[in-house]
Amino acid sequence: MKKIAWLLAAMTLFALSCSKPGQNDKKEDKKQDETEAPITIDGDFTDWADLKGAVSARNSSESLWEAVKELRVYAQGDYVYYYIRFDKETMKEFFEANDTFPARVNLNTDGEFSSGYQNYFLQGYDFIIEMSLGNGAGGWATAENGTLCQRINDGWSELLGENSGLTIGKGNGYEYELMLDRTIFNDAVAKSAVPMPMGNTFQTSMRFYETSSSGKWEELSNMPNADGGYGNLLEVTFSK
Ligand SMILES: [Ca+2]
Ligand SMILES: [Ca+2]
Numbered sequence: 001m002k003k004i005a006w007l008l009a010a011m012t013l014f015a016l017s018c019s020k021p022g023q024n025d026k027k028e029d030k031k032q033d034e035t036e037a038p039i040t041i042d043g044d045f046t047d048w049a050d051l052k053g054a055v056s057a058r059n060s061s062e063s064l065w066e067a068v069k070e071l072r073v074y075a076q077g078d079y080v081y082y083y084i085r086f087d088k089e090t091m092k093e094f095f096e097a098n099d100t101f102p103a104r105v106n107l108n109t110d111g112e113f114s115s116g117y118q119n120y121f122l123q124g125y126d127f128i129i130e131m132s133l134g135n136g137a138g139g140w141a142t143a144e145n146g147t148l149c150q151r152i153n154d155g156w157s158e159l160l161g162e163n164s165g166l167t168i169g170k171g172n173g174y175e176y177e178l179m180l181d182r183t184i185f186n187d188a189v190a191k192s193a194v195p196m197p198m199g200n201t202f203q204t205s206m207r208f209y210e211t212s213s214s215g216k217w218e219e220l221s222n223m224p225n226a227d228g229g230y231g232n233l234l235e236v237t238f239s240k
Pocket of ligand 2: 109113124125
């Protein structure tokens with residue numbers, strides 16, 4: 001054992017002495033970046049399997065919907081991450097139909113539930129981010145077309161248009177991961193007539209749709225849900 005330890009120590013010294021100036025700094029930076037970003041939006045979901053502290057909801061056994069099996073949410077640093085696991089058969093049909101497959105992320109940021117939009121979940125929420133998860137050509141979209149609207153005076157006011165950098169996503173098979181940039185969100189919200197920035201705790205949910213041949217949106221699922229109806233918003237707190 002001692003011999004191995006010495007050998008390892010010698011190899012480390014050798015590696016350090018061979019490094020060019022600045023090379024170690026770069027390695028350190030990379031390591032730090034990996035620590036700071038627990039999830040990479042790359043269509044590989046093994047990072048979710050290793051993640052601790054995400055809040056999640058599974059499709060209720062008596063749910064009105066079948067298309068989404070599971071939703072997980074995790075927030076850290078400047079980002080909120082969503083993981084969605086769909087029903088395999090449903091996704092196959094969507095891609096065969098070249099569906100654009102719209103979705104909405106709902107957010108409540110002021111800790112208060114009796115105002116905002118009251119429909120579809122058991123609590124009211126202040127914001128929706130609307131995006132397409134399907135690219136309309138049989139594949140996943142990147143969700144870069146996410147728009148941000150706030151419920152003000154019983155109407156939806158648009159705070160951000162498409163391609164603002166607010167959302168980015170990647171799908172693979174029947175799974176999807178999505179990232180929301182809190183800095184971009186809060187910068188837009190600061191300019192709102194009723195600013196409600198996202199602090200360390202917020203509530204969220206998602207709605208999913210299919211597009212009919214006439215282009216009409218039809219409800220596909222709501223997560224979280226409860227037996228026979230809508231569920232409570234998920235409460236998420238940013239990890240340090
Ligand atoms: Ca990933
Ligand atoms: Ca609210």
